[in-house]
Each structure stands twice: as C-alpha cells, then as structure tokens.
Amino acid sequence: xxxxxxxxxxxxxxxxxxxxxxxxxxxxxxxxxxxxxxxxxxxxxxxxxxxxxxxxxxxxxxxxxxxxxxxxxxxxxxxxxxxxxxxxxxxxxxxxxxxxxxxxxxxxxxxxxxxxxxxxxxxxxxxxxxxxxx
Numbered sequence: 001x002x003x004x005x006x007x008x009x010x011x012x013x014x015x016x017x018x019x020x021x022x023x024x025x026x027x028x029x030x031x032x033x034x035x036x037x038x039x040x041x042x043x044x045x046x047x048x049x050x051x052x053x054x055x056x057x058x059x060x061x062x063x064x065x066x067x068x069x070x071x072x073x074x075x076x077x078x079x080x081x082x083x084x085x086x087x088x089x090x091x092x093x094x095x096x097x098x099x100x101x102x103x104x105x106x107x108x109x110x111x112x113x114x115x116x117x118x119x120x121x122x123x124x125x126x127x128x129x130x131x132x133x134x
Contacts, residue, residue: 049091
C-alpha cells in the first residue's frame with residue numbers, strides 16, 4: 001500500500017491532471033525569476049536530489065515537462081536534468097560538506113545552550129530572519 005501511495009505522490013508533482021501546478025512549472029518559474037544571464041546554465045544543469053526524485057520515471061517526466069514549457073515559450077533553449085543514481089544521499093552529503101565549513105560553525109549553528117535559553121523561537125529567528133538576532 002505504501003508503494004502505491006509513494007508512486008502516486010511522485011506523479012502528483014508531475015501530472016497536471018492530478019495537481020494544480022506541476023513541479024516542472026515550479027522549476028521553470030524559479031529559473032525565470034533569476035537573472036537572464038544565468039538562465040541557460042540553470043536550464044542545462046537541473047540537479048535532482050532527495051528521495052522523491054527516485055520515483056519511477058520522475059527524471060524523464062520532469063525533463064519532458066520543463067522541455068514542453070520551454071519549447072512553448074522559448075524556442076531553442078535546451079533543458080538537461082541530472083539524476084545521479086546516488087541522489088537519495090545527496091542532501092546528506094551536502095549537509096555534511098556544509099557542516100565541515102568553518103563559516104558554518106561561526107554563523108549557521110544553533111547550539112544546545114542557545115536552544116535551551118530561547119527554545120524554538122530562537123531557531124525560527126535564526127533561520128527565517130537572521131538580521132533580527134541579538
């Protein structure tokens with residue numbers, strides 16, 4: 001039963017008939033919100049990571065969805081979706097690289113003591129609105 005639900009969940013992200021807006025639309029709009037000078041690089045370097053992207057057919061469906069949008073609006077633009085086999089581990093690998101950087105320890109960490117002093121509010125302020133931190 002969970003396999004069917006997981007498969008359906010992935011399809012909702014990609015099938016216009018199953019959802020209001022597809023994941024391809026979100027990716028397209030995200031790229032289009034950047035500088036015009038970055039768009040070609042972004043369209044040709046869409047990198048998938050995380051568990052949902054392992055849904056059967058997800059990479060091809062995403063590429064087809066974005067390609068259809070791009071072809072309808074911007075003839076000649078290329079689209080490339082990169083789906084490494086180890087992408088289920090990519091968020092963990094990225095987090096481990098981030099945590100190993102010296103700037104992470106200085107500015108992106110909430111210690112146990114900080115949390116115990118201020119609780120969840122401190123964490124929310126830290127990540128949502130860091131300029132308001134004392």
